[in-house]
Amino acid sequence: MRRAGAGRRWLIYGGFLPFLVFALFPFYWMAVTSLKSNLEIYGAQQIPLLVRQGMTLDHFRYVLRETLFARWMLNSLIVSGSSTLISACVSTLAAYALARLRFRGSQFFGMAVFITYLVPPTLLFLPLSRLVASLGVSDTPWALILTYPTFLVPFCTWLLMGYFRTIPREMEESALVDGANRMQAMVRIVLPLAAPGVLTAIMFAFTISWGHFIYALAFVSSNPQKMVNIGLATELIRGDVFYWGSLMAGALLTSLPIILVYGFFAKRFVSGLTAGAVKA
Amino acid sequence: MPKIEADVTIPESPGGIAAETSLRAPRISPWKPRAGEERLAYVLLAPAVLLLASLIAYPFLTSLYMSLTDRRIAMPGRFVGLRNFSELLLEDEIFQQTLWNSGLYVVGAVGLKTVTGLAAALLLHGMTRGRPVFQALLMLPWVVPASLSVLAWWWMFDPMSSVINWVLVNLGIISRPIRWLSDPFWARSAIVITNVWRGLPFFALCFLAGLVSIPRELYEAAESDGAGPMASFWHITLPLLRPMLGIVILYSVVMTIADFEIVFLLTRGGPRNSTHLLGTLAYHVGLSGGRLGEAAAISLFIFPVLAVVAYFMLRAVRHGAEVS
Numbered sequence: 001m002r003r004a005g006a007g008r009r010w011l012i013y014g015g016f017l018p019f020l021v022f023a024l025f026p027f028y029w030m031a032v033t034s035l036k037s038n039l040e041i042y043g044a045q046q047i048p049l050l051v052r053q054g055m056t057l058d059h060f061r062y063v064l065r066e067t068l069f070a071r072w073m074l075n076s077l078i079v080s081g082s083s084t085l086i087s088a089c090v091s092t093l094a095a096y097a098l099a100r101l102r103f104r105g106s107q108f109f110g111m112a113v114f115i116t117y118l119v120p121p122t123l124l125f126l127p128l129s130r131l132v133a134s135l136g137v138s139d140t141p142w143a144l145i146l147t148y149p150t151f152l153v154p155f156c157t158w159l160l161m162g163y164f165r166t167i168p169r170e171m172e173e174s175a176l177v178d179g180a181n182r183m184q185a186m187v188r189i190v191l192p193l194a195a196p197g198v199l200t201a202i203m204f205a206f207t208i209s210w211g212h213f214i215y216a217l218a219f220v221s222s223n224p225q226k227m228v229n230i231g232l233a234t235e236l237i238r239g240d241v242f243y244w245g246s247l248m249a250g251a252l253l254t255s256l257p258i259i260l261v262y263g264f265f266a267k268r269f270v271s272g273l274t275a276g277a278v279k280a
Numbered sequence: 281m282p283k284i285e286a287d288v289t290i291p292e293s294p295g296g297i298a299a300e301t302s303l304r305a306p307r308i309s310p311w312k313p314r315a316g317e318e319r320l321a322y323v324l325l326a327p328a329v330l331l332l333a334s335l336i337a338y339p340f341l342t343s344l345y346m347s348l349t350d351r352r353i354a355m356p357g358r359f360v361g362l363r364n365f366s367e368l369l370l371e372d373e374i375f376q377q378t379l380w381n382s383g384l385y386v387v388g389a390v391g392l393k394t395v396t397g398l399a400a401a402l403l404l405h406g407m408t409r410g411r412p413v414f415q416a417l418l419m420l421p422w423v424v425p426a427s428l429s430v431l432a433w434w435w436m437f438d439p440m441s442s443v444i445n446w447v448l449v450n451l452g453i454i455s456r457p458i459r460w461l462s463d464p465f466w467a468r469s470a471i472v473i474t475n476v477w478r479g480l481p482f483f484a485l486c487f488l489a490g491l492v493s494i495p496r497e498l499y500e501a502a503e504s505d506g507a508g509p510m511a512s513f514w515h516i517t518l519p520l521l522r523p524m525l526g527i528v529i530l531y532s533v534v535m536t537i538a539d540f541e542i543v544f545l546l547t548r549g550g551p552r553n554s555t556h557l558l559g560t561l562a563y564h565v566g567l568s569g570g571r572l573g574e575a576a577a578i579s580l581f582i583f584p585v586l587a588v589v590a591y592f593m594l595r596a597v598r599h600g601a602e603v604s
Contacts, residue, residue: 008406009408012403012406012407013407015399015403016400016403016404016407016414019396019399019400019403019418019480020414020417020418022477022480023417023418023420023421023477023480023481024417024420026421026429026432026433026436026477027420027424027429027432029432029435029436029443030429030431030432030435033435041441042440042441048441048443048446049443089327090327090328090331091328093324093325093327093328094324094325094327094328094329096324097320097321097322097324097325098325101317101318101320101321101324102317102318102321103317103318103321103322104318106321109325109329111594112332113328113332114590114593114594114597115590116332116336118531118534118586118589118590118593119336119340119586120534120535120538120559120582120586121538121540122538122539122540122558122559122562122579122582123340123343123538123579123580123582123583123586124336124339124340124343125559125562125563125579126343126346126562126566126567126572126575126576126579127339127340127342127343127346127576128335128339129567130342130346130572131335131338131339131342146335147335149331149335150331150332150335150336153328153331153332154332157328181316182316182317182320183320207423207425210425211424211425211426211427211428212425212427213425213426213427213540213541213544214540214541214559214563217544217563218563218567229425229427229428230427232428232431233427233431233545244435244438247431247435248431248432248435251428251429251431251432254428255424255425255428255429258423258424258425259420259423259424262416262419262420262423
């Protein structure tokens with residue numbers, strides 16, 4: 001860097017501070033609220049930014065014991081886990097074919113993946129809700145396990161196509177020369193090398209399914225079948241009484257797995273992000 | 281000036297959206313296609329094609345058909361031609377309002393994300409140390425699912441005990457609490473703020489990737505020619521960042537106009553329909569109201585935007601491929 005003077009440093013780090021506050025404050029507020037007593041949350045107090053009247057785990061206790069939170073978490077785990085697994089398998093095969101093999105129509109299929117990747121779930125939730133109903137799987141985890149791959153597969157395929165291209169062809173070629181067929185070359189040479197890419201895809205797919213909203217809201221309506229994010233948003237609020245403390249506790253507990261994964265793989269997240277990004 | 285349009289990706293990224301090359305013709309490979317290569321390709325593609333055809337293409341076609349009928353839940357529909365569309369556009373005030381809301385939302389949110397994202401990217405780019413940490417922290421709103429974090433915003437906009445109001449009042453910026461979610465103007469502002477909060481990290485990171493790829497020699501040359509930082513920004517940074525700006529903005533336009541959960545969680549489209557977007561209105565009319573034909577027509581208004589954006593993105597990707 002040229003002339004990194006103290007003034008310039010102040011300007012840069014000082015200028016970044018508002019961005020940090022903006023980005024992090026909602027999480028801080030979530031945590032603070034979940035630890036306050038109801039009296040403090042709703043009472044008129046001097047400074048709401050801190051917990052001043054003693055921390056309490058009551059809200060966490062309430063969410064875990066008095067609601068179906070644990071059941072919703074399990075639903076979310078099952079649905080996100082299965083749809084991620086299905087999508088990772090389907091996408092790895094498709095991405096390998098699109099990135100590596102030469103065949104008629106490869107351009108067309110590549111374009112189709114790109115376009116389906118852009119299709120927002122909001123465009124399809126109505127016809128899909130009819131389809132799900134006619135298959136008789138409405139209000140079951142299957143409705144979501146079946147439909148989540150519609151946004152996961154294009155995303156993962158897109159991401160993995162880029163990854164497969166970074167693997168040198170020579171490695172595969174030498175296996176082919178040594179008499180392996182394409183299938184063997186793919187399974188033994190390319191897939192192990194692509195493992196980090198597949199892991200990234202799995203991580204992203206899981207995060208996206210964990211937070212996906214509209215299908216989960218539209219296709220599943222009975223309380224015990226709900227995904228955790230939908231359960232929190234629709235079941236914890238009753239009439240005019242707001243359970244802000246327990247709502248924040250639940251949101252925090254539900255965000256935690258994602259934040260932990262992110263903490264471990266921050267770099268991979270960052271590089272994968274620009275590879276197409278989680279759907280907004 | 282060298283053309284670097286094709287190099288706007290993060291170096292370690294497995295496939296940046298900007299530099300993704302899938303739409304190029306397959307590179308000429310040193311070996312000839314072997315017997316069976318084509319068949320293997322179709323076998324490997326089959327599951328994905330089957331899934332996308334039955335769960336994207338087929339539902340899309342049924343929604344096209346549904347939009348031409350007056351179908352309701354549990355009632356077979358009659359074919360009514362384009363009546364749903366014409367009624368929506370010409371007579372339905374709530375729908376007209378929704379189109380206007382969507383326009384404001386997209387322009388406001390995407391515009392703000394572009395400006396703030398660029399500012400954050402420039403600051404991160406100028407950091408000499410600690411950049412990975414700051415970058416990781418800035419990313420959190422993008423990483424945590426919106427359906428959870430928006431609950432925190434909902435609470436922050438609470439009419440009785442909004443912490444934002446508390447801060448603003450105590451800083452002396454406002455004298456009376458803002459009615460965040462009950463006044464149309466402030467409700468619209470609230471959903472834009474929340475959308476910007478959620479999307480800013482993505483913009484910043486993509487722009488940062490673009491900034492990193494601009495050769496430093498260009499700045500050094502400009503500096504030795506006596507150009508100040510502002511001149512460098514306008515004449516080097518912005519033009520070279522343009523391809524990345526274009527792609528990120530296009531992508532965000534589709535995702536923003538199709539936004540659902542921010543509005544659903546914060547306002548449900550209110551007050552007085554001033555925050556309804558196409559998705560939330562379609563949900564309201566179709567699943568809550570049971571008027572499937574009309575709702576299908578509403579959500580199909582997302583399609584032209586999608587088509588235009590897809591066209592320009594394909595063009596941008598192709599162009600990038602040609603330059604390289």
